[in-house]
Every structure is written in structure tokens, then in C-alpha cells.
Amino acid sequence: MNGLEDFFWQHDIYFRIVVSAVLGFVIGWDRSAKNKPAGLKTYTYVSVACTLITIVSIEGAEMLSQPDSGKMMDPFRLAAQIVSGLGFLGAGVILKDGLRVKGLTSAAMIFYVGGVGIGIGAGFYSIVIFATLVTFIMTRIGNFFEEREIKAMSLPKMRKKNEEKDEQ
Template sequence: MDVILIKLGISALLGLIIGLERELKRKPVGLKTSLVISISSCLLTIVSIESAQAFSEISGRTQMDPMRLAAQIVSGIGFLGAGVILRRSNDVISGLTTAAMIWGASGLGIAVGAGFYLEAGAGALMMLISVELIPMLMKRLGPKALSEKEVRVRLHVADDADMTAIVKSIKEKEVKIYNVRVKDLESASSKMELMLGVYEKRYTTDVYYEIKSIPGVQKVEIETL
């Protein structure tokens, strides 16, 4: 019984670490969810192993795979992870990292439940390094594109304005244009939607003021993704 409590305690600690990282980033799956996933995965793994041993001792002939139940946990967690993956407008997908962290939390619980404490601890550490430290290093030392953030801009431009000239002016503001969408409005204006790549440390408000100052631009709406 003491060993089981130790396993559950270690599993809760690792789940707490993973959940805290998500919670600090204000992601949909946070502290409580990660704790429940890690602890329950650990518990089900312990039950699976203990049941296999108990039934084998009773009958003397029964052969069971002690990790059979744990294998179903991995599949089941996939449905939970799918719930946090969202498809936003303009085909932007979000929530993939959170879904992967959910799956990872269940893996940590299974590892602890099976008695692989060192491996579980190393796995949790490597997961945190993967989502925190490595992206930071890649933004500083890697290709320039990794240090960019995506910004969606919606513009209302006058009918007599040259939209090609507006696009060229935006390009001169040290941004990359990934996508352009133009729509006619009932009023005497048109609507442009642009997906921009902007240096991560650059203030979104600076981009707003620079675009708003372009001749022909009537209204500006900007959003950082």
C-alpha cells in the first residue's frame, strides 16, 4: 500500500509540473486536468499490473498482459486531446501543443505506475525543455522566421485608393505578407484582410500606427495570433 501511495504521489507531482506550465500560459487544459490525467493513468496502470499478478497467483494458469489496460489509456487520452484542438478562422490551428501535453501527462502516469520513476522524471524534464527552453533558443539562434509572430490585419480602404500601393507600403514596414484577401463592401470602401509576419519583440501597436498612416486606409483592426 505504501508503494502505491508513493507512486500516486510522484505521478501527482509530475502532473502538477506539466499542468503548471500550461496554466501559466493560460491554456485550456491546466493544473487540475493534468493532475487528474496523470494520477488516474498511474492508478489504472497499478490496477492493471496488480490484477494480472493476483489472477495469475489464484489460478496458477491465467496469463494476462499487465500493460493491457495501460495501452487503452493512450488511445482514450487521444479523444480528450482532440477536444482542445481548435480550428480558427483563416485555417489557423491551435491547441496542438496542449493536446500533446495531455498525452504526455498520461504517459508519465503510466511510467510511474509501472515503477519507472527515473524514466518518468527524465521524461517530464525533457517535455518542459522541449516546450520552454528549446523554442527560446531557436528564436535566438535559429532561422529568422522562428522569431516572428503572426498578425492578422483588417483594413477598410476607400474605393479610389490603390490597394496594390497599400500592399507595397505595408511591405516597406519591415513585415512579411503571407496572405491577402480583398472583399467589396456595400459602402464606398473595400475590405482587406492580411496575414503578416512581424518580429516577435515588435509592439503590435507600432504596426497598427504605421499601417493606419498609409494614404487610403480608413480603418484598421489588428490582432496578434
């Protein structure tokens, strides 16, 4: 590579890390605001770590592959291992309390933010940013419907309690 190509290549790598950190931070901020088990730091670390591993995997495969000799490397082999590690992390935030299970959304979001990191590390900026926006919009819509359903379910209970108080 010449000097100009080196400059853009290096800056693209740094840009991937910054974008990954920002997206991980925003996703973690959303979870922290809701007092969930994994928050800002967890999601930022997971996203950036996945980005770094993906970058190293892709760049390492490119450096070590020798197309002339038929020796090719699989750059996404490490990404497959990331997914296994994310399952381990996700399992750590799932808690069982009697018949209730808590932390499933946090576990899913750890898996999701890992995908964000892998995607950014591979250079798929627009796809990952679009997916993040769509996910945030859909979860906000989902929150609206969940809250509405909870209120609808609790109204009959509140009426029953009020009727019991009136009878006394």
C-alpha cells in the same frame, strides 16, 4: 508477503500516486500559466488516473495470474486502452478557427502526461522524471527560438508600418 514487504509494497503504491500527481500538477501549472485550454486540474487528473489504471492493471494481473497452470495475464492491456482515451481527451481541446488550429500542444501534452502516469504507475520513476526534465528544458529552448523567430518576422512589418506613417 510478510508485514515488512506489505508495508513497502503499499507505500510504493502511494508514492507512485504522489509522484504522478506532482508531475501532473507541474505540467498543468506550466499550461495554466500560459492560459491554455487544459490546466492544473486536467493534467493532475489525467496523470493520476493513468497511474491508478496502470497500478490496478499490473497488480490485478499479478493477483489473477496462475503461472503453475499456464494462465498468465497481460498487465499492459489496460495501458493500451488508456492511450485510446487520451486521444479522445486530446481531441476535445483542439479547436479550428478559420485556417488556424489551436490546442495541438495541449492535446500533445495530455497524451504526454498520460505517458507520465503510465510510467509512474509501472514504477519507472527515474525514466519518467528524466523525460519530464528533458521535455521541460527542450520546450523552454523551443519557446526561446519561437519568440525570436516571431520577433524577426514582425520587424519588417513594423518597419513597413513606420515607413507608411512617415510618408503621410
